[in-house]
Amino acid sequence: MDIIKLSTDWARAEVFSAKIVWFFSAIELLTAIGFWYWGRTSMAKAFIWPLLVMALFLISVGAGLYAANHPRIAQFENDYRQEPKAFLETEIQRTSNSQRGLALVFRVLPAIIIVAAIVIMLAPAPIWRAITVSIVLTAAFLMVVDSNTEARNDAYHSQLLSNKP
Numbered sequence: 001m002d003i004i005k006l007s008t009d010w011a012r013a014e015v016f017s018a019k020i021v022w023f024f025s026a027i028e029l030l031t032a033i034g035f036w037y038w039g040r041t042s043m044a045k046a047f048i049w050p051l052l053v054m055a056l057f058l059i060s061v062g063a064g065l066y067a068a069n070h071p072r073i074a075q076f077e078n079d080y081r082q083e084p085k086a087f088l089e090t091e092i093q094r095t096s097n098s099q100r101g102l103a104l105v106f107r108v109l110p111a112i113i114i115v116a117a118i119v120i121m122l123a124p125a126p127i128w129r130a131i132t133v134s135i136v137l138t139a140a141f142l143m144v145v146d147s148n149t150e151a152r153n154d155a156y157h158s159q160l161l162s163n164k165p
Helices: 003-038 042-046 048-082 084-122 126-162
Strands: none
Touching (some): 003 042, 042 126, 048 126, 084 126
C-alpha cells in the first residue's frame, strides 16, 4: 500500500474528528443558550454555565485536533519525499506513543465519569447536578470520539508496521 496515501487519509480522518468535536460543542453551546433564554426552573438555569464551559472546552479540543493534524497532510508528503524510511520510523513511533496516550484516556475518562456520578448522588443541588451531568456528557462524548481515534490509530500503526522493510 502507498504509505503517503495511508498517512494522508489518516490525517484527513483526524481533521474530520475535529469537525465532529466542533459540531458537538455547537450543540452544547446552543443548549446552554436555550437554557438561558427559555429556562425558567432553577435546574435549567444551573445548566447554563456548565454547558457553556464544556462547549468552550470542546471547541479548544477540536482546535487542537485540527491544528495538529491539518498541517500534517502537506507535511507528510514533504517528509516522505525527503526520507521515506525516516518518515516511516517516525510515524511508527508517533502512533505507538498515541496508543499509550489513548490507553491513559480510557482510564481517566471513566474515572471522571465515576467521580461525577458519585457527586450527583452526594450533592443533589441544581448547580452540582448540572456541573456533573455536563461533565459526564462531555466525557462520554470524548470516549466515543477517542474510541474511533484509537481504532483508526491501531489500524494505521499495523499498516505502517506491515510496510516496514
